[in-house]
Amino acid sequence: MAKTLTHLKRLEAEAIHIMREVVAETERPVMLYSVGKDSAVMLHLARKAFYPSPPPFPLLHVDTTWKFQDMYRLRDRMAKDSGMELLVYQNPEAKARGINPFDHGALHTDMWKTEGLKQALDTYGFDAAFGGARRDEEKSRAKERIFSFRTATHGWDPKKQRPELWNLYNARKNKGESIRVFPISNWTELDVWQYIQLNDIPIVPLYFAGKRPTVERDGMLLMVDDDRFPLRPGEVPVERSIRFRTLGCYPLTGAVESTASTLSEIIQETLLTTTSERQGRAIDKDAGGAGMEKKKQEGYF
Amino acid sequence: MGSDFTPETSSSPLPLAGGVGGGPVDTTNRTIADTPSPSPSREREGSSYETEALIAEDIDAYLDQHQHKTMLRFITCGSVDDGKSTLIGRLLYDSKMIFEDQLAALEADSKRVGTQGQEIDFALLVDGLAAEREQGITIDVAYRFFSTDKRKFIVADTPGHEQYTRNMVTGASTADLAVILIDARKGVLTQTRRHSYLAHLIGIRNLVLAVNKMDLIGYDQAKYDEIVADYAAFAESIGITAFTPMPISGFKGDNITDPSENTPWYSGPTLMQHLETVEVNLATDQAKPFRMAVQWVNRPNLDFRGFSGQIASGSVKRGDAIRVLPGGKTSTVSRIVTIDGDLEEAVAGQSVTLCFADEIDCSRGNVIAAADNPPEAADQFEATIVWMDDAPLHVGRSYWLKLGTQMVSATVHEPKYQINVNTMEHLAAKTLDLNAIGVAEVTTDRAIVFEPYVDNRTLGGFILIDKITNATVAAGMLHFSLRRAQNVHWQAVDITRDMHANLKNQKPAVLWFTGLSGSGKSTIANLVEKKLHRMNRHTFLLDGDNVRHGLNKDLGFTEADRIENIRRVGEVAKLMADAGLIVITAFISPFRAERDMVRAMLPEGEFIEIFIDTALAEAERRDVKGLYKKARSGELKNFTGIDSPYERPDSPELRIDTAVMTPEQAADLIVDRIIQ
Numbered sequence: 002m003a004k005t006l007t008h009l010k011r012l013e014a015e016a017i018h019i020m021r022e023v024v025a026e027t028e029r030p031v032m033l034y035s036v037g038k039d040s041a042v043m044l045h046l047a048r049k050a051f052y053p054s055p056p057p058f059p060l061l062h063v064d065t066t067w068k069f070q071d072m073y074r075l076r077d078r079m080a081k082d083s084g085m086e087l088l089v090y091q092n093p094e095a096k097a098r099g100i101n102p103f104d105h106g107a108l109h110t111d112m113w114k115t116e117g118l119k120q121a122l123d124t125y126g127f128d129a130a131f132g133g134a135r136r137d138e139e140k141s142r143a144k145e146r147i148f149s150f151r152t153a154t155h156g157w158d159p160k161k162q163r164p165e166l167w168n169l170y171n172a173r174k175n176k177g178e179s180i181r182v183f184p185i186s187n188w189t190e191l192d193v194w195q196y197i198q199l200n201d202i203p204i205v206p207l208y209f210a211g212k213r214p215t216v217e218r219d220g221m222l223l224m225v226d227d228d229r230f231p232l233r234p235g236e237v238p239v240e241r242s243i244r245f246r247t248l249g250c251y252p253l254t255g256a257v258e259s260t261a262s263t264l265s266e267i268i269q270e271t272l273l274t275t276t277s278e279r280q281g282r283a284i285d286k287d288a289g290g291a292g293m294e295k296k297k298q299e300g301y302f
Numbered sequence: 303m304g305s306d307f308t309p310e311t312s313s314s315p316l317p318l319a320g321g322v323g324g325g326p327v328d329t330t331n332r333t334i335a336d337t338p339s340p341s342p343s344r345e346r347e348g349s350s351y352e353t354e355a356l357i358a359e360d361i362d363a364y365l366d367q368h369q370h371k372t373m374l375r376f377i378t379c380g381s382v383d384d385g386k387s388t389l390i391g392r393l394l395y396d397s398k399m400i401f402e403d404q405l406a407a408l409e410a411d412s413k414r415v416g417t418q419g420q421e422i423d424f425a426l427l428v429d430g431l432a433a434e435r436e437q438g439i440t441i442d443v444a445y446r447f448f449s450t451d452k453r454k455f456i457v458a459d460t461p462g463h464e465q466y467t468r469n470m471v472t473g474a475s476t477a478d479l480a481v482i483l484i485d486a487r488k489g490v491l492t493q494t495r496r497h498s499y500l501a502h503l504i505g506i507r508n509l510v511l512a513v514n515k516m517d518l519i520g521y522d523q524a525k526y527d528e529i530v531a532d533y534a535a536f537a538e539s540i541g542i543t544a545f546t547p548m549p550i551s552g553f554k555g556d557n558i559t560d561p562s563e564n565t566p567w568y569s570g571p572t573l574m575q576h577l578e579t580v581e582v583n584l585a586t587d588q589a590k591p592f593r594m595a596v597q598w599v600n601r602p603n604l605d606f607r608g609f610s611g612q613i614a615s616g617s618v619k620r621g622d623a624i625r626v627l628p629g630g631k632t633s634t635v636s637r638i639v640t641i642d643g644d645l646e647e648a649v650a651g652q653s654v655t656l657c658f659a660d661e662i663d664c665s666r667g668n669v670i671a672a673a674d675n676p677p678e679a680a681d682q683f684e685a686t687i688v689w690m691d692d693a694p695l696h697v698g699r700s701y702w703l704k705l706g707t708q709m710v711s712a713t714v715h716e717p718k719y720q721i722n723v724n725t726m727e728h729l730a731a732k733t734l735d736l737n738a739i740g741v742a743e744v745t746t747d748r749a750i751v752f753e754p755y756v757d758n759r760t761l762g763g764f765i766l767i768d769k770i771t772n773a774t775v776a777a778g779m780l781h782f783s784l785r786r787a788q789n790v791h792w793q794a795v796d797i798t799r800d801m802h803a804n805l806k807n808q809k810p811a812v813l814w815f816t817g818l819s820g821s822g823k824s825t826i827a828n829l830v831e832k833k834l835h836r837m838n839r840h841t842f843l844l845d846g847d848n849v850r851h852g853l854n855k856d857l858g859f860t861e862a863d864r865i866e867n868i869r870r871v872g873e874v875a876k877l878m879a880d881a882g883l884i885v886i887t888a889f890i891s892p893f894r895a896e897r898d899m900v901r902a903m904l905p906e907g908e909f910i911e912i913f914i915d916t917a918l919a920e921a922e923r924r925d926v927k928g929l930y931k932k933a934r935s936g937e938l939k940n941f942t943g944i945d946s947p948y949e950r951p952d953s954p955e956l957r958i959d960t961a962v963m964t965p966e967q968a969a970d971l972i973v974d975r976i977i978q
Contacts, residue, residue, distance in 0.1 A: 004617075005585055006651050008373035008454040017653035018612040021597040025666055025707070050610070050653070052641040054602040136445050143444040162442070163774045164468055164690050166475040167763045168612070169704055173772040187456055189447050195365060269361035 009196055016043075016184035017050040018168060019147060020131065023182050024057055026172035027129040030182075033118075034060040034079075034087075036072040037248045038204050039133030041079075042185060042193050045202045047131075048083055059086035061130070063121055065113035066091060067102055067250040069226050075205050090121035102252040103231050109250070119155045122179060129172070129180045137189045147186050153177030194271060198264040207245045208267060210259040214238035221255035246271070367451055374582055377458040377473045377506075379497035380483030385514045389483065389552030390459055393574070394448050396559045443473045452578040463493075467723060467737040468690040470500050471777060475763070477501075478582045479508035481573070486519045486549070490532045495540075496723045498533075502542050503686065503739070503779075505759060508580050509537075509545040512573065517551040521564040540726055546576060583759075587650040591675040592616030592624070593753075593761060595706035596668045600655050608639055608655040609664050614706070614760035616672065617649040618656065623673035626664045627751040632673050633658040667708045669751040669761070677761055679749040680783030686741050686755075687714065689734035691768065691775035697733060700747075701775065702767035706760055708750045714766070715743040734776075743784060747902075755779035802882035806840045810879040810908060811976055815888045816897060816951065817914030818943050819929055820921035822960050822968075823888040826914060829969035831886050837977070842878055844871055846889040859940050865896055872900035879908060884976070892942045894949040912972060913954040918943045920961070 006014070023030050032047060034040050047056040060080055080087035095112040102109040122130060136143045146162050148170050163171055174180060185193070197204060207224075214225045216236045223230075224245075225238045230252065232238070243256035244267070261270045356364045380386040446457040458473030460466065474480060480501040484494055501509060511533055519525050530547045537545055548557055549565050550573060556562035559574045571579070593614045600608040618624070618635055625632045637657040638645040648654045656670065664670070671677055689695055695714055703712035717740035720731035734740045755762030766776040803810050813830065815823040824845055831843045850857070854870055857863040868891050875885045891897050901909040921943070922930040933941035940946045951957075956975055958968045 004588065004649055005372050005582070006649070007369065008371050008449075009369065011373050011584070011651055014612055014651055014653040018597070021610055021653070022707075025598050049641045051598075051600065052639070052655070053606060053608075054600055137447050143446065144442045164472040164765075164777070165774075166472055166765060166777045167759055168476075169763065169765050171704065171765060171767050171772070171774045173702070173767055175772055187445065187447070189449075189454075191368070191449075192454075195368060198365070199369065265361045265365065268365060269357055272357045272361075272364075 009192060009199070012185070012188055012192060013046065013049070013196070015168070015187065016046045019170065019182065019184040020047055020050045020056075022170050023129050023131070023172065023180075024051075026170075027180065029125070029127050030058040030129040030131065031061045031088075031122075031125065031127040032056070032058055032085075032131040033133075034062050034076065035133070035248075036062070036068065036076045036079075036205060037133070038193055038197060038208060039135065039185065041202050041204050042188075042196055043131060043133045044079060044083060045196075045200060046184065055084040058131075059088050061088045061090065061121060061125075061127070063114060063117045064089050064091045065109070065117070065250050066096070067109075067113075067229075067252060069205070069207055069224070069248065069251045071205050071207050072248060075203065079203065088121070088125065090117060090124070092117035092120055101229075102250050110253075113250075122155070127179065128174065129182055131182050131184060133185055134183045135188050135190070135193070136186045142186075145183070145186070147183050148172060149181045149183065150174065151179050151181060155179070190271060191268065194264065194268045198268070205248060207248060209263075210242050210244040210261050212240050213243050213256070215241045215243055215256060222257065223254075224251055224256055226251040368449070371449060371452060371454050372582060373454045373456065374479065374577060374580065375456045375458070375477050376479040376481060376577065377460060377470070377477040377501070378481045378483065379460070379470060379501060380481075380493075380514075384483040384485050385552045386483050387459070389481075389512070389514065389550075389558075390446055390457055392552045392555060392558055393455075393457070394446060396555065396574070443469050450574060450578055455577060467496075467500065467739070468688065468777075470497065471504060471688050471690075474501055474504040474506060475759075475777070477504075477506055479510065479577070479580055480506045481510045481512050482545075484511065484513050484529060484533070486513050486515045486525065486529065489529045490536060492724045494533070495536060495726070498537060498542065499540055499721075499723055499726055502540060505756065505779075509542060510573070510576060511545050511547040513547065513549050514552055516549045516556055516565065517554045521549070521556075521562075523565075523567045526568075546570070548573060548576070584651045587615045587758075588617055590615035590650075590758065592618050592622070592670075592672040593677060593758065594618070594654075594656070594670045595708070595760065596664060596666055596670060597707050599665055606657070607661070608637075608657050609668075609670060610653070610655045611670070611707070612653045613648055613650050615650050615758055617647055618654075619647045620644075624656075624658070624670050625673040625676045626662060627669045627671055627676055628679040628749055629663055629668070630676075631660075631662040631664075633660040633662050635659075667706075669706065671751075677751055677753045677758075678783060679751045680785050681746045681749045682784040683744045683746075683752070684718075684741065684781045684784060685744050685764075685778045686739065686781065687717075687734060687744075687766075687776050687778045689736060689738045689740075689776050691773055692736055693768075693771075693775070694736070695734040695776070700769060702769060703744070703746060703750075703764050703778075704767065705750055705752060705762075705764035705780075710750055711747040712766065713745050715745070717742040741781075744778065744780075752780055752783070754782055799880045799882065802880065804882075806882045808839055808882065808884065810882050810884060811910055812875045812879055812885045812887065812900070812904060812908060813910050813912055813972065813976065814875075814891070814897065814900065815886070815912050815914055816891045816954075818916060818918060818921045818948055819890055819941070820924045820926055821914040821916035822958075822965060823890075823914045826958065826965050826968045826972070827886050827888040829965055830972050833969055833973045834884060837973075839884055840882065841884045841886060843886045843888070844875060845887075849874075864940075865893070868893075868896040869899065872896075872903055875900065876903045879904060890942050890948070892946065892948040894951070897951065910956065910976065911951055911954040912956045912958065913951045914958050914960060914968075915950075916960045 032043060034044065051057060062076060092113055095117065100109055100112045134142055136145070146165050148165065149157065150163070151157060172180060215222050216225060216232065216238055222243060224243065241258055242260055244259045244261060245254060245256050248254060259270060261267045378386050378390060444459045446459060448455050458477060460470045460473035482494060482497050482501065484490065498509065511530065513526055513529055526549050548570055549568050550557045552558065556564055557568065557572045559572055561572055593616060594611040595614060596609045596611050598610045600610050618638065620635055620638060622635045623632060624635055635656055636659045638648050639655040639657060669677065697716050698713055700711045700713055703710050717731040717734060719728040720734065720738055720740040722729055723739060731740055751761065753761040762780045764778045764780065765774050766778065767773070768775050815827050817823050827843055831841050834841045849871060853874065854867050857867050868889065871887060871889060875887055878885045897911060925931060929938060929941065930944065932938040933944040942948050956972060
């Protein structure tokens with residue numbers, strides 16, 4: 002009788018295979034680490050892929066200075082536990098100009114994240130960057146390759162993607178080009194959650210419901226994470242039992258009211274919910290239907 | 303971790319009951335279509351409603367079920383007109399993979415740009431990129447995900463037009479199953495044949511013939527039977543031995559998840575039922591001999607050395623005897639290491655790290671295999687090649703070839719033929735253009751470990767990479783190797799070539815004398831050997847004429863025979879150098895390519911090309927053996943310098959100008975050069 006690998010075991014094996022290929026065939030790989038649940042799974046897979054060696058690349062956090070405090074705490078702990086070098090990059094120009102999500106809207110994401118990422122990759126000379134994007138997240142991601150090439154100016158051309166056959170990846174690149182590699186492309190949100198549960202992977206506590214100070218603004222439930230949050234006239238933070246389905250910059254990430262305090266309950270809530278995952282994030286909405294595709298052509302991850 | 307595996311009964315993937323009215327069709331026995339159709343044996347189970355109830359009432363039971371699901375990857379083949387995107391949209395919709403906000407957006411988009419009037423246009427869910435949405439066509443491979451209570455599915459959605467053959471081949475390369483869509487109003491079309499051929503070519507054994515848009519022909523059984531019979535005849539003609547036909551409507555939902563009331567005459571499985579139960583490739587791969595390509599050597603400290611890779615086929619247990627190819631050294635597996643603790647056994651599809659009981663050479667590009675059943679290594683193959691680049695194949699140009707974790711230089715010969723993907727005719731071809739498929743010989747610059755593609759996708763499938771643009775320009779599938787040595791395995795020996803040389807207290811070398819007949823090669827070579835012998839050097843002289851009395855007495859003087867003559871001498875010289883000897887050879891060896899071939903056989907620095915440079919007039923004047931006279935009179939054909947060219951070495955290690963040097967002086971110069 003044949004032993005059949007479960008879908009999670011197959012997805013894990015595929016991701017590990019991809020990570021090892023990148024390490025073998027590129028000069029200076031790095032893992033982008035955003036501290037979210039997908040990053041948590043990526044880091045765990047990296048540790049599995051190279052055990053007993055520590056993963057032979059650093060973690061890079063492109064920081065906007067506007068992440069939740071809980072995220073910074075977990076980031077530092079995970080870097081220490083994994084024995085990996087943690088590089089934190091903050092775009093100096095954005096810092097100098099005081100770019101923030103309250104006053105600058107879309108410019109905030111562009112300067113801190115898109116520009117910050119390009120600068121960080123150029124500064125350190127990384128030729129391959131692992132990212133935790135999944136094809137089920139968004140329509141344009143469904144067509145992106147696992148090895149996604151970027152021009153010297155970090156642009157993405159969806160019409161010039163290399164064919165990817167079997168499990169053979171072509172990591173050869175021209176001078177100045179770099180690769181974004183997405184080892185968990187074929188995972189769904191449910192797979193990510195279940196993998197976290199089965200492997201007991203630490204995640205930011207904000208994913209679990211808890212009483213937190215919130216305000217309701219423009220149809221989103223925002224958490225007042227520190228005293229930089231400018232309250233509008235009449236706004237008073239209210240304690241609500243909330244949790245987050247995705248984590249980004251705290252003023253840009255909407256919470257949902259919830260009492261889900263265990264992974265099983267989170268998964269249950271996710272499965273029964275009627276809105277798709279990224280709805281809590283403002284980023285996909287900027288440019289109508291083609292929002293993410295446009296951002297990617299400009300160099301967003 | 304016992305929970306890693308889900309036991310799966312090895313039921314036949316293609317039960318033959320049912321015939322046209324029901325289950326799979328066996329094209330080799332079409333009379334089975336006449337047998338009465340059994341009634342549906344499967345009950346409706348696991349509907350999305352029940353799944354939702356389970357999630358709400360007992361999430362842990364649901365997760366336990368989900369945790370044990372297997373995975374099936376499949377591809378849908380057809381064009382927009384066949385309702386392919388609609389079908390995929392329907393599968394996502396029926397398995398509750400569409401969230402409410404997506405559905406709201408879909409309803410709005412359907413009214414704005416949809417092609418279904420006021421009804422939901424499922425195709426809009428699937429057509430991703432902005433450019434595609436505008437043009438209303440799918441131009442790339444998109445991957446979709448859904449799951450039922452039995453399996454998780456990954457669908458590769460690829461375009462159907464001929465100009466997108468490369469996309470279809472790409473999507474099919476990872477698929478266990480292909481759904482070939484037919485528009486019931488149109489029947490078997492050229493594109494149906496093309497899609498079926500490509501799916502078969504890439505090795506997909508599970509084919510579903512989905513006769514779609516049954517609603518538009520009034521669910522007419524006779525029409526359906528006719529289409530299936532048509533297809534069966536075609537399928538058999540290209541070697542497809544079995545397929546599973548079903549009447550469906552992606553738009554109306556007939557026979558997608560639930561048996562349709564509109565087709566009471568059809569008693570086979572619904573599409574979803576079939577996808578949930580068909581056997582996946584991994585199951586069959588496990589039954590094959592063990593092979594794993596080494597991706598990375600794991601060496602955290604001096605006490606640990608592990609070899610990381612993904613198991614391509616078979617299984618491996620602690621204590622198993624293995625062989626590392628192409629070297630051929632053997633050892634046993636001492637550990638199967640994972641972060642969760644050592645495993646006793648690992649199977650095809652798993653990514654693992656193996657440790658050996660012995661310290662043997664093993665690095666990226668090597669293949670670890672069952673010791674008693676290793677794959678072959680070869681450097682010349684016949685292969686099917688799918689060209690994927692705008693720039694056509696350049697015959698004879700060097701490309702990178704990646705197979706498993708091996709990366710070598712390769713050249714493709716002029717195609718034996720190209721295949722017309724619409725008619726399967728063989729056409730003459732000088733090259734291969736974008737989307738062309740042909741059969742050609744491929745030569746690699748060193749032997750690679752391989753298996754025929756039909757036996758092992760991982761060790762038989764390769765890509766070609768342009769060395770200048772770095773683009774992936776082709777995909778290939780190896781048929782077989784063209785050298786007779788294919789079943790000869792390299793026997794590893796303990797006494798190495800360095801040990802042979804050290805015992806003789808010398809550095810092995812091949813002194814390769816080249817030059818015209820009568821240039822003085824043999825005379826000088828003989829003097830060199832005498833001098834080295836007096837200096838206690840272990841030498842051996844291979845002379846052109848002498849070798850032709852024995853080893854090469856079956857060879858004549860045609861170009862092919864002269865190349866083979868040099869190849870054999872090169873191989874003998876290499877063996878002698880391996881034994882630690884200083885080998886001296888004296889052959890005209892007029893062609894640069896053959897001299898370079900011998901140079902490539904030897905380690906760097908051991909091939910010393912010595913060009914005995916004597917003008918043709920002078921050599922002809924000496925004419926020691928009277929050969930030039932015979933050649934001039936036409937009595938001797940293909941004589942170098944007269945009616946066959948001599949290609950002067952571009953940069954020999956030594957050039958001896960016999961016009962300014964005596965043979966004795968030349969020999970001293972050569973001896974100095976190698977004894978220094």
